[in-house]
Amino acid sequence: MPSDRTRALILDAAERLYAERGFGEVTLRDIVAAAGVNLAAVNYHFGSKDELIAELFVTRGIATNRKRLAELKEAEGNEGRADIKAILRALVGPTLRGCLGPDNEQSTAAHFMIRASIESVPPIRRIKNREIDHLRKFAAAMRRSLPDCDEADLYWGLHFALAMAHQTIRDTERLSKLSEGKCNLDDVEALIERIVEACAMMLTARAGAGRPPARNETDVISRRPERLKG
Protein backbone atom coordinates (compact mmCIF):
# COMPACT_ATOMS: atom_id res chain seq x y z
CA MET A 1 0.00 0.00 0.00
CA PRO A 2 2.40 2.61 -1.19
CA SER A 3 1.73 6.19 -0.18
CA ASP A 4 2.13 7.77 -3.57
CA ARG A 5 2.49 11.18 -2.05
CA THR A 6 6.23 11.59 -2.65
CA ARG A 7 5.81 10.14 -6.09
CA ALA A 8 3.18 12.71 -6.99
CA LEU A 9 5.21 15.54 -5.50
CA ILE A 10 8.11 14.59 -7.73
CA LEU A 11 5.94 14.33 -10.84
CA ASP A 12 4.35 17.71 -10.25
CA ALA A 13 7.61 19.48 -9.51
CA ALA A 14 9.34 17.88 -12.49
CA GLU A 15 6.46 18.73 -14.81
CA ARG A 16 6.52 22.35 -13.76
CA LEU A 17 10.28 22.81 -13.87
CA TYR A 18 10.72 21.04 -17.19
CA ALA A 19 7.88 23.08 -18.66
CA GLU A 20 9.39 26.33 -17.42
CA ARG A 21 13.08 25.83 -18.10
CA GLY A 22 13.40 22.91 -20.48
CA PHE A 23 15.02 19.55 -19.97
CA GLY A 24 18.57 20.70 -20.39
CA GLU A 25 18.36 23.24 -17.60
CA VAL A 26 16.79 21.15 -14.85
CA THR A 27 18.66 18.64 -12.69
CA LEU A 28 17.31 16.01 -10.37
CA ARG A 29 18.53 18.15 -7.50
CA ASP A 30 16.41 21.04 -8.73
CA ILE A 31 13.39 18.76 -8.87
CA VAL A 32 13.74 17.23 -5.43
CA ALA A 33 14.38 20.66 -3.96
CA ALA A 34 11.18 22.01 -5.50
CA ALA A 35 9.28 18.92 -4.41
CA GLY A 36 10.69 18.98 -0.90
CA VAL A 37 11.80 15.36 -1.01
CA ASN A 38 15.06 13.52 -0.81
CA LEU A 39 17.32 13.09 -3.79
CA ALA A 40 17.23 9.31 -3.64
CA ALA A 41 13.45 9.32 -3.86
CA VAL A 42 13.57 9.74 -7.62
CA ASN A 43 15.50 6.59 -8.22
CA TYR A 44 13.49 4.78 -5.58
CA HIS A 45 10.11 5.62 -7.14
CA PHE A 46 10.98 5.79 -10.84
CA GLY A 47 14.18 3.82 -11.25
CA SER A 48 15.97 6.55 -13.16
CA LYS A 49 15.67 10.08 -14.42
CA ASP A 50 14.77 8.86 -17.90
CA GLU A 51 11.93 6.76 -16.59
CA LEU A 52 10.60 9.75 -14.71
CA ILE A 53 10.59 11.80 -17.91
CA ALA A 54 8.99 8.97 -19.83
CA GLU A 55 6.21 8.62 -17.30
CA LEU A 56 5.59 12.35 -17.39
CA PHE A 57 5.39 12.26 -21.16
CA VAL A 58 2.98 9.36 -21.23
CA THR A 59 0.56 10.57 -18.56
CA ARG A 60 0.57 14.21 -19.66
CA GLY A 61 0.28 13.19 -23.28
CA ILE A 62 -2.76 11.10 -22.53
CA ALA A 63 -4.35 14.03 -20.73
CA THR A 64 -3.81 16.36 -23.66
CA ASN A 65 -4.97 13.84 -26.23
CA ARG A 66 -8.12 13.14 -24.29
CA LYS A 67 -9.16 16.77 -24.49
CA ARG A 68 -8.57 16.85 -28.22
CA LEU A 69 -10.48 13.65 -28.85
CA ALA A 70 -13.40 14.82 -26.73
CA GLU A 71 -13.71 17.95 -28.85
CA LEU A 72 -13.39 15.90 -32.00
CA LYS A 73 -16.10 13.53 -30.92
CA GLU A 74 -18.40 16.39 -30.04
CA ALA A 75 -17.72 17.96 -33.43
CA GLU A 76 -18.53 14.78 -35.30
CA GLY A 77 -21.68 14.15 -33.30
CA ASN A 78 -23.77 11.24 -34.44
CA GLU A 79 -23.24 11.73 -38.13
CA GLY A 80 -19.60 10.79 -37.95
CA ARG A 81 -18.72 13.64 -40.24
CA ALA A 82 -17.76 17.06 -38.98
CA ASP A 83 -17.08 20.43 -40.49
CA ILE A 84 -13.41 20.66 -41.33
CA LYS A 85 -13.05 23.79 -39.24
CA ALA A 86 -14.44 22.05 -36.20
CA ILE A 87 -11.92 19.25 -36.65
CA LEU A 88 -9.04 21.66 -36.93
CA ARG A 89 -10.34 23.52 -33.90
CA ALA A 90 -10.31 20.31 -31.90
CA LEU A 91 -6.78 19.65 -33.08
CA VAL A 92 -5.14 22.93 -32.12
CA GLY A 93 -7.56 24.44 -29.60
CA PRO A 94 -6.74 22.51 -26.43
CA THR A 95 -2.99 22.99 -26.67
CA LEU A 96 -3.27 26.67 -27.53
CA ARG A 97 -5.65 27.31 -24.66
CA GLY A 98 -3.48 25.30 -22.31
CA CYS A 99 -0.42 27.37 -23.19
CA LEU A 100 -1.62 30.82 -24.17
CA GLY A 101 -5.10 31.04 -22.71
CA PRO A 102 -6.15 32.95 -19.60
CA ASP A 103 -4.54 31.78 -16.41
CA ASN A 104 -7.45 29.65 -15.32
CA GLU A 105 -7.18 27.61 -18.51
CA GLN A 106 -3.43 27.23 -18.66
CA SER A 107 -2.18 23.78 -17.82
CA THR A 108 1.31 22.72 -16.91
CA ALA A 109 0.62 19.54 -18.83
CA ALA A 110 0.18 21.47 -22.06
CA HIS A 111 3.34 23.47 -21.42
CA PHE A 112 5.22 20.30 -20.64
CA MET A 113 4.08 18.60 -23.83
CA ILE A 114 5.15 21.58 -25.90
CA ARG A 115 8.54 21.45 -24.25
CA ALA A 116 8.73 17.75 -24.98
CA SER A 117 7.83 18.29 -28.61
CA ILE A 118 10.53 20.93 -28.88
CA GLU A 119 13.50 19.35 -27.22
CA SER A 120 12.83 15.72 -27.97
CA VAL A 121 15.13 14.29 -25.33
CA PRO A 122 16.17 10.61 -25.76
CA PRO A 123 13.75 8.93 -23.33
CA ILE A 124 10.86 10.68 -25.06
CA ARG A 125 12.02 10.03 -28.58
CA ARG A 126 11.69 6.32 -27.89
CA ILE A 127 7.97 6.53 -27.14
CA LYS A 128 6.86 9.17 -29.55
CA ASN A 129 5.20 6.77 -31.98
CA ARG A 130 2.10 6.85 -29.86
CA GLU A 131 1.54 10.40 -31.05
CA ILE A 132 1.35 9.29 -34.66
CA ASP A 133 -1.55 6.97 -33.93
CA HIS A 134 -3.33 9.80 -32.19
CA LEU A 135 -2.93 12.15 -35.14
CA ARG A 136 -4.15 9.47 -37.50
CA LYS A 137 -7.56 9.76 -35.91
CA PHE A 138 -7.67 13.39 -36.92
CA ALA A 139 -6.48 12.58 -40.41
CA ALA A 140 -9.32 10.07 -40.68
CA ALA A 141 -11.86 12.61 -39.50
CA MET A 142 -10.56 15.09 -42.04
CA ARG A 143 -10.85 12.51 -44.79
CA ARG A 144 -14.46 11.91 -43.86
CA SER A 145 -15.08 15.64 -43.82
CA LEU A 146 -13.45 16.31 -47.19
CA PRO A 147 -13.73 13.05 -49.12
CA ASP A 148 -12.75 14.69 -52.40
CA CYS A 149 -9.59 16.24 -51.07
CA ASP A 150 -6.27 14.81 -52.13
CA GLU A 151 -4.91 12.73 -49.30
CA ALA A 152 -1.46 14.27 -49.27
CA ASP A 153 -3.06 17.69 -49.04
CA LEU A 154 -4.95 16.54 -45.97
CA TYR A 155 -1.76 15.54 -44.23
CA TRP A 156 -0.11 18.79 -45.21
CA GLY A 157 -3.05 20.70 -43.79
CA LEU A 158 -2.90 18.81 -40.54
CA HIS A 159 0.83 19.25 -40.36
CA PHE A 160 0.66 22.98 -41.02
CA ALA A 161 -2.08 23.49 -38.47
CA LEU A 162 0.11 21.95 -35.80
CA ALA A 163 3.10 23.88 -37.09
CA MET A 164 1.35 27.22 -36.74
CA ALA A 165 -0.01 26.42 -33.32
CA HIS A 166 3.22 25.07 -31.87
CA GLN A 167 5.47 27.71 -33.33
CA THR A 168 3.19 30.43 -32.02
CA ILE A 169 3.43 28.98 -28.56
CA ARG A 170 7.19 28.58 -28.70
CA ASP A 171 7.91 31.92 -30.26
CA THR A 172 5.43 34.18 -28.57
CA GLU A 173 8.25 36.46 -27.61
CA ARG A 174 9.69 36.91 -31.08
CA LEU A 175 6.32 37.57 -32.68
CA SER A 176 5.37 40.11 -30.07
CA LYS A 177 8.73 41.88 -30.35
CA LEU A 178 8.61 41.78 -34.13
CA SER A 179 5.11 43.17 -34.35
CA GLU A 180 5.71 45.56 -31.47
CA GLY A 181 2.57 44.35 -29.80
CA LYS A 182 0.40 44.69 -32.88
CA CYS A 183 -0.33 40.96 -32.88
CA ASN A 184 -2.70 40.32 -30.03
CA LEU A 185 -1.52 37.17 -28.32
CA ASP A 186 -3.90 37.38 -25.40
CA ASP A 187 -6.99 36.57 -27.42
CA VAL A 188 -6.47 32.83 -27.86
CA GLU A 189 -9.85 32.17 -29.39
CA ALA A 190 -9.08 34.66 -32.14
CA LEU A 191 -5.73 33.00 -32.68
CA ILE A 192 -7.35 29.58 -32.92
CA GLU A 193 -9.81 30.93 -35.44
CA ARG A 194 -7.03 32.47 -37.45
CA ILE A 195 -5.17 29.19 -37.71
CA VAL A 196 -8.31 27.18 -38.38
CA GLU A 197 -9.46 29.52 -41.13
CA ALA A 198 -6.07 29.56 -42.77
CA CYS A 199 -5.86 25.79 -42.89
CA ALA A 200 -9.46 25.32 -43.92
CA MET A 201 -8.85 27.79 -46.71
CA MET A 202 -5.86 25.95 -48.06
CA LEU A 203 -7.64 22.63 -47.82
CA THR A 204 -10.86 23.71 -49.53
CA ALA A 205 -9.04 25.77 -52.14
CA ARG A 206 -7.14 22.69 -53.19
CA ALA A 207 -10.13 20.41 -52.96
CA GLY A 208 -12.18 22.88 -55.01
CA ALA A 209 -9.65 22.74 -57.80
CA GLY A 210 -10.85 19.24 -58.52
CA ARG A 211 -7.42 17.67 -58.62
CA PRO A 212 -4.24 18.49 -56.78
CA PRO A 213 -2.72 21.51 -58.48
CA ALA A 214 0.75 21.56 -59.93
CA ARG A 215 3.23 20.55 -57.33
CA ASN A 216 6.08 19.30 -59.41
CA GLU A 217 5.67 20.79 -62.84
CA THR A 218 7.99 23.06 -64.70
CA ASP A 219 5.97 26.17 -64.01
CA VAL A 220 6.78 25.70 -60.39
CA ILE A 221 10.44 25.12 -60.96
CA SER A 222 10.63 28.14 -63.23
CA ARG A 223 9.57 30.37 -60.35
CA ARG A 224 12.83 29.64 -58.73
CA PRO A 225 15.14 32.63 -58.72
CA GLU A 226 18.36 32.48 -60.69
CA ARG A 227 21.32 31.13 -58.85
CA LEU A 228 22.85 33.91 -56.83
CA LYS A 229 26.52 34.41 -56.45
CA GLY A 230 27.96 33.21 -53.14
Place this chain on the structure above:
Amino acid sequence: MPSDRTRALILDAAERLYAERGFGEVTLRDIVAAAGVNLAAVNYHFGSKDELIAELFVTRGIATNRKRLAELKEAEGNEGRADIKAILRALVGPTLRGCLGPDNEQSTAAHFMIRASIESVPPIRRIKNREIDHLRKFAAAMRRSLPDCDEADLYWGLHFALAMAHQTIRDTERLSKLSEGKCNLDDVEALIERIVEACAMMLTARAGAGRPPARNETDVISRRPERLKG
Protein backbone atom coordinates in the same frame (compact mmCIF):
# COMPACT_ATOMS: atom_id res chain seq x y z
CA MET B 1 49.51 36.62 -37.98
CA PRO B 2 47.57 33.73 -36.50
CA SER B 3 47.23 30.58 -38.53
CA ASP B 4 43.50 30.21 -38.26
CA ARG B 5 43.59 26.62 -39.38
CA THR B 6 42.82 25.04 -36.01
CA ARG B 7 40.20 27.66 -35.41
CA ALA B 8 38.44 26.82 -38.65
CA LEU B 9 38.68 23.09 -38.00
CA ILE B 10 36.93 23.59 -34.68
CA LEU B 11 34.21 25.78 -36.16
CA ASP B 12 33.47 23.31 -38.93
CA ALA B 13 33.40 20.28 -36.66
CA ALA B 14 31.25 22.06 -34.10
CA GLU B 15 28.83 23.30 -36.73
CA ARG B 16 28.39 19.82 -38.12
CA LEU B 17 28.05 18.01 -34.80
CA TYR B 18 25.67 20.56 -33.31
CA ALA B 19 23.57 20.46 -36.47
CA GLU B 20 23.43 16.66 -36.42
CA ARG B 21 22.92 15.93 -32.73
CA GLY B 22 21.87 19.17 -31.08
CA PHE B 23 23.63 21.20 -28.43
CA GLY B 24 22.71 18.99 -25.51
CA GLU B 25 24.30 15.91 -26.97
CA VAL B 26 27.68 17.28 -28.05
CA THR B 27 30.60 17.90 -25.71
CA LEU B 28 33.79 19.79 -26.34
CA ARG B 29 35.59 16.48 -26.37
CA ASP B 30 33.36 15.30 -29.21
CA ILE B 31 34.18 18.43 -31.15
CA VAL B 32 37.94 18.35 -30.74
CA ALA B 33 37.95 14.65 -31.58
CA ALA B 34 36.06 15.31 -34.81
CA ALA B 35 38.29 18.27 -35.60
CA GLY B 36 41.46 16.39 -34.78
CA VAL B 37 42.76 19.06 -32.45
CA ASN B 38 43.60 19.29 -28.80
CA LEU B 39 40.97 19.89 -26.16
CA ALA B 40 42.57 23.08 -24.89
CA ALA B 41 42.46 24.59 -28.36
CA VAL B 42 38.83 25.55 -27.91
CA ASN B 43 39.48 27.72 -24.91
CA TYR B 44 42.64 29.07 -26.46
CA HIS B 45 40.92 30.22 -29.66
CA PHE B 46 37.46 31.08 -28.42
CA GLY B 47 37.77 31.69 -24.70
CA SER B 48 34.91 29.37 -23.80
CA LYS B 49 32.39 26.95 -25.18
CA ASP B 50 29.67 29.57 -25.09
CA GLU B 51 31.73 31.99 -27.14
CA LEU B 52 32.35 29.27 -29.69
CA ILE B 53 28.61 28.69 -30.00
CA ALA B 54 27.93 32.41 -30.19
CA GLU B 55 30.47 32.87 -32.97
CA LEU B 56 28.94 29.97 -34.89
CA PHE B 57 25.51 31.48 -34.53
CA VAL B 58 26.62 34.90 -35.69
CA THR B 59 28.64 33.83 -38.72
CA ARG B 60 26.21 31.16 -39.89
CA GLY B 61 23.28 33.44 -39.28
CA ILE B 62 24.83 36.13 -41.42
CA ALA B 63 25.40 33.61 -44.19
CA THR B 64 21.77 32.50 -44.15
CA ASN B 65 20.41 36.02 -43.95
CA ARG B 66 22.52 37.13 -46.85
CA LYS B 67 20.94 34.54 -49.09
CA ARG B 68 17.47 35.60 -48.10
CA LEU B 69 18.17 39.28 -48.59
CA ALA B 70 19.71 38.64 -51.99
CA GLU B 71 16.54 36.88 -53.13
CA LEU B 72 14.43 39.65 -51.67
CA LYS B 73 16.42 42.31 -53.44
CA GLU B 74 16.14 40.46 -56.70
CA ALA B 75 12.40 40.12 -56.20
CA GLU B 76 11.93 43.81 -55.54
CA GLY B 77 14.08 44.80 -58.49
CA ASN B 78 14.19 48.51 -59.20
CA GLU B 79 10.59 49.24 -58.39
CA GLY B 80 11.05 48.56 -54.70
CA ARG B 81 7.83 46.64 -54.64
CA ALA B 82 7.64 42.92 -55.17
CA ASP B 83 4.92 40.36 -55.55
CA ILE B 84 3.99 39.04 -52.14
CA LYS B 85 4.71 35.49 -53.23
CA ALA B 86 8.19 36.39 -54.30
CA ILE B 87 8.82 37.94 -50.90
CA LEU B 88 7.59 34.89 -49.10
CA ARG B 89 9.68 32.71 -51.38
CA ALA B 90 12.76 34.69 -50.44
CA LEU B 91 11.87 34.30 -46.79
CA VAL B 92 11.45 30.54 -46.61
CA GLY B 93 13.23 29.29 -49.72
CA PRO B 94 16.89 29.44 -48.70
CA THR B 95 16.41 27.67 -45.40
CA LEU B 96 14.19 24.97 -46.87
CA ARG B 97 16.63 24.30 -49.68
CA GLY B 98 19.53 24.31 -47.27
CA CYS B 99 17.88 21.69 -45.09
CA LEU B 100 15.65 19.59 -47.33
CA GLY B 101 16.95 20.25 -50.81
CA PRO B 102 19.10 17.97 -52.94
CA ASP B 103 22.49 17.18 -51.48
CA ASN B 104 24.35 19.75 -53.51
CA GLU B 105 22.17 22.48 -52.03
CA GLN B 106 22.14 21.36 -48.43
CA SER B 107 24.26 23.45 -46.13
CA THR B 108 25.44 22.67 -42.66
CA ALA B 109 24.92 26.33 -41.87
CA ALA B 110 21.20 26.03 -42.53
CA HIS B 111 20.96 22.89 -40.45
CA PHE B 112 22.87 24.55 -37.67
CA MET B 113 20.62 27.60 -37.67
CA ILE B 114 17.54 25.41 -37.48
CA ARG B 115 19.03 23.60 -34.53
CA ALA B 116 19.81 26.94 -32.93
CA SER B 117 16.26 28.14 -33.45
CA ILE B 118 14.95 24.96 -31.87
CA GLU B 119 17.04 24.56 -28.77
CA SER B 120 17.77 28.19 -27.97
CA VAL B 121 20.71 27.55 -25.69
CA PRO B 122 21.73 30.40 -23.35
CA PRO B 123 24.65 31.88 -25.30
CA ILE B 124 22.44 32.13 -28.38
CA ARG B 125 19.44 33.51 -26.59
CA ARG B 126 21.49 36.55 -25.65
CA ILE B 127 22.20 37.53 -29.25
CA LYS B 128 18.97 36.61 -30.93
CA ASN B 129 17.67 40.15 -31.22
CA ARG B 130 19.65 40.52 -34.39
CA GLU B 131 17.18 38.15 -36.03
CA ILE B 132 14.29 40.48 -35.32
CA ASP B 133 15.93 43.30 -37.23
CA HIS B 134 16.46 40.97 -40.13
CA LEU B 135 12.82 39.91 -40.22
CA ARG B 136 11.70 43.50 -40.05
CA LYS B 137 13.12 44.00 -43.51
CA PHE B 138 10.77 41.34 -44.80
CA ALA B 139 7.87 42.85 -42.94
CA ALA B 140 8.65 46.17 -44.59
CA ALA B 141 8.78 44.56 -48.01
CA MET B 142 5.45 42.89 -47.38
CA ARG B 143 3.93 46.19 -46.33
CA ARG B 144 5.09 47.77 -49.57
CA SER B 145 3.67 44.85 -51.50
CA LEU B 146 0.28 44.88 -49.80
CA PRO B 147 -0.23 48.43 -48.61
CA ASP B 148 -3.91 47.87 -47.86
CA CYS B 149 -3.34 44.84 -45.68
CA ASP B 150 -3.81 45.17 -41.95
CA GLU B 151 -0.42 45.36 -40.33
CA ALA B 152 -1.04 42.69 -37.73
CA ASP B 153 -2.15 40.35 -40.49
CA LEU B 154 1.16 40.92 -42.22
CA TYR B 155 3.10 39.90 -39.15
CA TRP B 156 0.92 36.87 -38.68
CA GLY B 157 1.53 35.88 -42.27
CA LEU B 158 5.27 36.24 -41.90
CA HIS B 159 5.17 34.34 -38.64
CA PHE B 160 3.13 31.48 -40.06
CA ALA B 161 5.34 31.20 -43.12
CA LEU B 162 8.35 30.67 -40.90
CA ALA B 163 6.36 28.35 -38.69
CA MET B 164 5.42 26.06 -41.55
CA ALA B 165 8.90 26.03 -42.98
CA HIS B 166 10.71 25.40 -39.72
CA GLN B 167 8.30 22.83 -38.41
CA THR B 168 8.48 20.93 -41.67
CA ILE B 169 12.24 20.80 -41.40
CA ARG B 170 12.19 19.73 -37.76
CA ASP B 171 9.45 17.18 -38.10
CA THR B 172 10.17 15.60 -41.43
CA GLU B 173 10.12 12.24 -39.79
CA ARG B 174 6.72 12.55 -38.17
CA LEU B 175 5.04 13.89 -41.29
CA SER B 176 6.48 11.16 -43.44
CA LYS B 177 5.47 8.47 -40.96
CA LEU B 178 2.03 9.98 -40.51
CA SER B 179 1.34 10.24 -44.21
CA GLU B 180 3.05 6.94 -44.94
CA GLY B 181 5.14 8.57 -47.61
CA LYS B 182 2.20 10.26 -49.32
CA CYS B 183 3.67 13.69 -48.62
CA ASN B 184 6.59 14.10 -50.96
CA LEU B 185 9.36 15.67 -48.97
CA ASP B 186 12.01 15.38 -51.64
CA ASP B 187 10.52 18.01 -53.90
CA VAL B 188 11.56 21.14 -52.01
CA GLU B 189 10.47 23.56 -54.67
CA ALA B 190 6.96 22.17 -54.50
CA LEU B 191 7.04 22.47 -50.73
CA ILE B 192 8.19 26.08 -50.93
CA GLU B 193 5.39 26.81 -53.36
CA ARG B 194 2.87 25.15 -51.08
CA ILE B 195 3.88 27.29 -48.13
CA VAL B 196 4.10 30.46 -50.21
CA GLU B 197 0.68 29.92 -51.76
CA ALA B 198 -0.93 29.18 -48.43
CA CYS B 199 0.43 32.33 -46.83
CA ALA B 200 -0.27 34.50 -49.84
CA MET B 201 -3.82 33.19 -49.80
CA MET B 202 -4.40 34.06 -46.19
CA LEU B 203 -2.85 37.49 -46.66
CA THR B 204 -4.79 38.44 -49.78
CA ALA B 205 -8.03 36.95 -48.52
CA ARG B 206 -7.85 39.21 -45.50
CA ALA B 207 -6.67 42.23 -47.47
CA GLY B 208 -9.47 41.70 -49.97
CA ALA B 209 -12.04 41.87 -47.22
CA GLY B 210 -11.38 45.59 -47.05
CA ARG B 211 -10.81 45.68 -43.32
CA PRO B 212 -9.47 43.12 -40.91
CA PRO B 213 -12.24 40.60 -40.36
CA ALA B 214 -13.64 39.77 -36.97
CA ARG B 215 -10.89 38.66 -34.71
CA ASN B 216 -12.27 39.45 -31.33
CA GLU B 217 -15.98 39.61 -31.71
CA THR B 218 -18.61 37.48 -30.11
CA ASP B 219 -19.25 35.38 -33.18
CA VAL B 220 -15.75 34.08 -32.81
CA ILE B 221 -16.08 33.35 -29.15
CA SER B 222 -19.34 31.56 -29.75
CA ARG B 223 -17.58 29.02 -31.93
CA ARG B 224 -15.90 27.72 -28.89
CA PRO B 225 -17.14 24.25 -27.94
CA GLU B 226 -18.95 23.79 -24.68
CA ARG B 227 -16.84 23.06 -21.70
CA LEU B 228 -16.07 19.38 -21.58
CA LYS B 229 -16.01 17.37 -18.46
CA GLY B 230 -12.68 16.17 -17.14
Place this chain on the structure above:
DNA sequence: CATAGTTTCATACAACTGTTTGAATTGCAA
Protein backbone atom coordinates in the same frame (compact mmCIF):
# COMPACT_ATOMS: atom_id res chain seq x y z
C1' DC C 1 4.45 -4.41 21.79
C1' DA C 2 7.13 -6.56 18.34
C1' DT C 3 8.37 -7.18 13.75
C1' DA C 4 8.52 -7.21 8.78
C1' DG C 5 8.13 -4.31 4.88
C1' DT C 6 8.10 0.12 2.97
C1' DT C 7 9.83 4.55 2.56
C1' DT C 8 13.07 8.30 3.65
C1' DC C 9 17.46 10.16 4.47
C1' DA C 10 22.50 11.70 4.50
C1' DT C 11 26.20 10.50 2.21
C1' DA C 12 29.31 8.61 -1.01
C1' DC C 13 30.49 7.23 -5.72
C1' DA C 14 31.94 7.17 -10.43
C1' DA C 15 31.52 9.43 -14.61
C1' DC C 16 31.50 13.38 -17.16
C1' DT C 17 31.58 18.39 -17.89
C1' DG C 18 34.19 22.92 -19.20
C1' DT C 19 38.34 25.03 -17.91
C1' DT C 20 43.20 25.78 -16.50
C1' DT C 21 48.05 24.94 -16.23
C1' DG C 22 52.71 24.69 -17.54
C1' DA C 23 55.74 22.46 -20.31
C1' DA C 24 56.75 21.19 -25.19
C1' DT C 25 56.66 22.43 -29.92
C1' DT C 26 56.36 25.24 -33.77
C1' DG C 27 57.08 29.28 -36.93
C1' DC C 28 59.41 33.24 -38.01
C1' DA C 29 62.47 37.39 -37.53
C1' DA C 30 66.94 39.10 -36.43
Place this chain on the structure above:
DNA sequence: TTGCAATTCAAACAGTTGTATGAAACTATG
Protein backbone atom coordinates in the same frame (compact mmCIF):
# COMPACT_ATOMS: atom_id res chain seq x y z
C1' DT D 1 71.63 29.82 -35.49
C1' DT D 2 69.51 32.33 -31.75
C1' DG D 3 65.59 34.23 -29.53
C1' DC D 4 60.84 35.15 -28.91
C1' DA D 5 56.18 34.82 -29.51
C1' DA D 6 52.32 32.02 -30.94
C1' DT D 7 50.45 27.68 -30.77
C1' DT D 8 49.79 22.86 -29.36
C1' DC D 9 49.69 19.34 -26.07
C1' DA D 10 49.03 15.99 -22.01
C1' DA D 11 47.57 16.24 -17.70
C1' DA D 12 45.10 17.77 -13.94
C1' DC D 13 41.38 20.60 -11.80
C1' DA D 14 36.99 21.80 -9.71
C1' DG D 15 32.28 21.43 -10.31
C1' DT D 16 28.14 19.04 -11.51
C1' DT D 17 25.59 15.18 -12.93
C1' DG D 18 22.76 10.72 -12.20
C1' DT D 19 23.00 6.78 -9.34
C1' DA D 20 23.95 3.56 -5.37
C1' DT D 21 24.37 2.39 -0.45
C1' DG D 22 23.20 1.31 4.10
C1' DA D 23 21.35 3.06 8.14
C1' DA D 24 17.33 5.38 10.12
C1' DA D 25 12.38 6.36 10.36
C1' DC D 26 8.02 5.19 9.48
C1' DT D 27 3.66 2.11 8.84
C1' DA D 28 0.76 -1.40 9.54
C1' DT D 29 -0.10 -6.17 10.69
C1' DG D 30 0.25 -10.04 13.90
